[in-house]
Amino acid sequence: xxxxxxxxxxxxxxxxxxxxxxxxxxxxxxxxxxxxxxxxxxxxxxxxxxxxxxxxxxxxxxxxxxxxxxxxxxxxxxxxxxxxxxxxxxxxxxxxxxxxxxxxxxxxxxxxxxxxxxxxxxxxxxxxxxxxxxxxxxxxxxxxxxxxxxxxxxxxxxxxxxxxxxxxxxxxxxxxxxxxxxxxxxxxxxxxxxxxxxxxxxxxxxxxxxxxxxxxxxxxxxxxxxxxxxxxxxxxxxxxxxxxxx
Amino acid sequence: xxxxxxxxxxxxxxxxxxxxxxxxxxxxxxxxxxxxxxxxxxxxxxxxxxxxxxxxxxxxxxxxxxxxxxxxxxxxxxxxxxxxxxxxxxxxxxxxxxxxxxxxxxxxxxxxxxxxxxxxxxxxxxxxxxxxxxxxxxxxxxxxxxxxxxxxxxxxxxxxxxxxxxxxxxxxxxxxxxxxxxxxxxxxxxxxxxxxxxxxxxxxxxxxxxxxxxxxxxxxxxxxxxxxxxxxxxxxxxxxxxxxxxxxxxxxxxxxxxxxxxxxxxxxxxxxxxxxxxxxxxxxxxxxxxxxxxxxxxxxxxxxxxxxxxxxxxxxxxxxxxxxxx
Ligand SMILES: Nc1ncnc2c1ncn2[C@@H]1O[C@H](COP(=O)(O)OP(=O)(O)O)[C@@H](O)[C@H]1O
Ligand SMILES: [Mg+2]
Numbered sequence: 001x002x003x004x005x006x007x008x009x010x011x012x013x014x015x016x017x018x019x020x021x022x023x024x025x026x027x028x029x030x031x032x033x034x035x036x037x038x039x040x041x042x043x044x045x046x047x048x049x050x051x052x053x054x055x056x057x058x059x060x061x062x063x064x065x066x067x068x069x070x071x072x073x074x075x076x077x078x079x080x081x082x083x084x085x086x087x088x089x090x091x092x093x094x095x096x097x098x099x100x101x102x103x104x105x106x107x108x109x110x111x112x113x114x115x116x117x118x119x120x121x122x123x124x125x126x127x128x129x130x131x132x133x134x135x136x137x138x139x140x141x142x143x144x145x146x147x148x149x150x151x152x153x154x155x156x157x158x159x160x161x162x163x164x165x166x167x168x169x170x171x172x173x174x175x176x177x178x179x180x181x182x183x184x185x186x187x188x189x190x191x192x193x194x195x196x197x198x199x200x201x202x203x204x205x206x207x208x209x210x211x212x213x214x215x216x217x218x219x220x221x222x223x224x225x226x227x228x229x230x231x232x233x234x235x236x237x238x239x240x241x242x243x244x245x246x
Numbered sequence: 247x248x249x250x251x252x253x254x255x256x257x258x259x260x261x262x263x264x265x266x267x268x269x270x271x272x273x274x275x276x277x278x279x280x281x282x283x284x285x286x287x288x289x290x291x292x293x294x295x296x297x298x299x300x301x302x303x304x305x306x307x308x309x310x311x312x313x314x315x316x317x318x319x320x321x322x323x324x325x326x327x328x329x330x331x332x333x334x335x336x337x338x339x340x341x342x343x344x345x346x347x348x349x350x351x352x353x354x355x356x357x358x359x360x361x362x363x364x365x366x367x368x369x370x371x372x373x374x375x376x377x378x379x380x381x382x383x384x385x386x387x388x389x390x391x392x393x394x395x396x397x398x399x400x401x402x403x404x405x406x407x408x409x410x411x412x413x414x415x416x417x418x419x420x421x422x423x424x425x426x427x428x429x430x431x432x433x434x435x436x437x438x439x440x441x442x443x444x445x446x447x448x449x450x451x452x453x454x455x456x457x458x459x460x461x462x463x464x465x466x467x468x469x470x471x472x473x474x475x476x477x478x479x480x481x482x483x484x485x486x487x488x489x490x491x492x493x494x495x496x497x498x499x500x501x502x503x504x505x506x507x508x509x510x511x512x513x514x515x516x517x518x519x520x521x522x523x524x525x526x527x528x529x530x531x532x533x534x535x536x537x538x539x540x541x542x543x544x545x546x547x548x549x550x551x552x553x554x555x556x557x558x559x560x561x562x563x564x565x566x567x568x569x570x571x572x
Pocket of ligand 1: 017020022040041042043044045046047048049
């Protein structure tokens with residue numbers, strides 16, 4: 001993977017919380033069209049890394065480039081407009097707005113904002129895509145957990161992102177929902193969206209990810225094809241005692 | 247006709263009827279009636295403009311009287327030197343700029359911190375004016391001798407209220423209004439959807455402040471004598487808050503539903519229990535927050551929502567045709 005073709009290029013990024021280095025000199029590249037799994041035991045800094053890329057947090061050091069331009073430290077709204085969308089580990093929908101409006105929230109302010117009748121029909125289409133057409137007028141706060149997750153994905157896709165960040169989007173789904181959800185993500189990838197996904201669901205990682213970056217204590221300990229990276233001794237050691245996978 | 251355009255039409259008809267009614271009112275009522283009409287209109291504008299920002303965003307402001315007072319003082323100081331139209335524009339402009347500066351520095355505060363800060367701001371402005379008037383201008387109070395009748399005040403306030411409804415309606419259906427609702431629901435989500443939340447908040451906050459100042463300017467001639475404790479009376483901020491909450495701050499028409507009963511109630515309380523007024527104000531506030539947290543308009547909305555969910559087939563809206571084709 002050379003830097004010139006990388007869509008996202010993270011270089012020597014560090015973020016501290018007090019004396020804790022939650023992300024410690026981390027570097028990795030994501031190529032256009034790739035799905036990369038960001039893995040690691042709990043507390044290893046995955047969410048912090050996602051927050052740094054999406055602008056929710058500012059790095060203390062290092063650069064983050066999206067298609068060549070430095071986005072490190074920009075506010076989230078500017079980063080969203082440059083084409084990065086995300087979901088949240090603790091799912092966030094707009095509670096007092098109905099599902100249509102929740103999706104329109106993603107349509108109205110991105111790189112190519114749409115509004116009015118066009119946005120209405122696009123929002124309908126996106127709800128359909130995530131299997132929520134029948135919930136269009138239900139308020140965000142009245143949705144089940146699974147539906148909130150679906151809605152969050154629809155809102156992120158509404159931004160027409162070049163890079164989609166999914167923070168444990170599959171967590172908490174039952175086996176049949178999981179199959180469906182993985183299929184949905186595969187479809188999204190087929191449409192040319194590049195993804196970074198933080199996941200503990202190993203089946204999903206094996207079947208979806210082209211590559212994995214594995215973190216421990218804020219640093220990268222392995223990188224490569226999922227099966228190979230997960231088999232590296234340091235990874236096995238980091239996960240030992242962790243119930244993420246046998 | 248779709249539901250949206252039908253309710254727009256209904257709103258326009260009601261607005262027009264209200265304007266005509268209020269414009270003709272001075273011909274039918276005496277001095278007391280006019281003074282009540284001025285009270286209604288004044289609080290209707292204050293509560294509606296308060297709700298224009300605070301309703302969707304969830305930022306509860308107690309700075310209403312700061313902008314109201316700025317408007318009144320603009321008249322007290324410049325009323326005799328400039329043409330009336332220029333005085334009004336200036337009042338609105340000053341409040342807009344003050345709100346812009348205040349907003350940029352404080353709209354990062356959330357929840358109760360913003361409430362307290364906005365209250366403190368109004369008190370600070372009052373104290374600064376007090377200090378300036380007593381030490382620099384020579385006396386605490388000012389006289390406002392302007393040739394403006396009660397009728398003219400009613401007409402001006404009616405025009406401002408109509409303008410406010412048009413502006414509020416335009417904002418509500420624009421991306422700015424939508425973004426403000428997103429901010430009220432979840433600022434983090436709004437940010438990550440690409441919304442410049444500071445810009446949106448400060449813009450609408452300042453716009454609402456401009457309307458509050460217009461009210462202060464228009465009603466100032468009624469007082470003849472003005473001092474900071476009148477123009478910056480914190481009770482006004484609380485009264486406006488109570489009215490907007492009772493009516494429902496998340497709808498443009500909501501505050502009006504609260505203004506009508508509350509102006510009558512406050513009129514009764516202040517003439518019968520002048521010394522207990524602040525206490526009774528507090529009790530009213532608690533009662534409303536406890537009993538109708540989302541206001542009368544909120545009650546109406548939740549019935550509509552429940553109805554829609556129970557009878558999804560009967561939805562009347564933009565998508566009706568598409569659905570019947572399916
Ligand atoms: N806002 C914060 N303030 C202080 N410490 C934090 C904050 N966010 C995360 N941390 C700490 O940083 C470390 C990495 O957290 P996180 O990125 O959430 O890990 P992961 O997502 O891999 O489970 C943890 O030790 C966590 O307690
Ligand atoms: Mg995490």
